[in-house]
Amino acid sequence: MQDALTILRRLRRPRLLIRAARAGLAEYRRDVHLRRTLGGEAPQRCGPALIRLIEIETDLNDARLRKCASYSVARHVEVLVAMMGEAQLLRPAQ
Template identity: 55%
Template sequence: MFDILGMVAALNRPGLLVRTARYGLDDYRRDVHLPRLLATNAPVKKGDALLRLMDIERELNDQRVADHAEYSFARHIDILIAIMGETRLLRAGNAPRVH
């Protein structure tokens, strides 16, 4: 069985990308950003959204490493913000509840 949070933790991206994405994290709104990033208006479960975002990020990183002309730094940042936001939501949903 794979661990989606472990996959996120294993991401190793340049510091500039990560630091820049962290600046946008507090403004991440799932209902606004996710439909645009995933090109769908259908509701998406947290884990499913995170897996799809990870696939998109992997493609963007491959483009970055290959110095591909179609690579978009801004889109990469948007996707990383969403990954961080979805990870935060997933962790909050899995946190033990204190009564």
């Protein structure tokens, strides 16, 4: 199984989504945003949180590609911001 950071490096998403997420990254606060993004209590460690975020983002991207009416660009950017924030926190630990 690949680690979370390797999965992130291999992700290919539209440039506009990534740019929007990078713009929001400066305001990312784990204690506030992660709980809202995951819809409940945030895991203490970055690794498990990042794995959950990757699963959520994969579902969102699938909905985007299928052009589902329920797809939310704002939600997708929110999850990408959280993924980037958690990855930044995880990298120094490794």
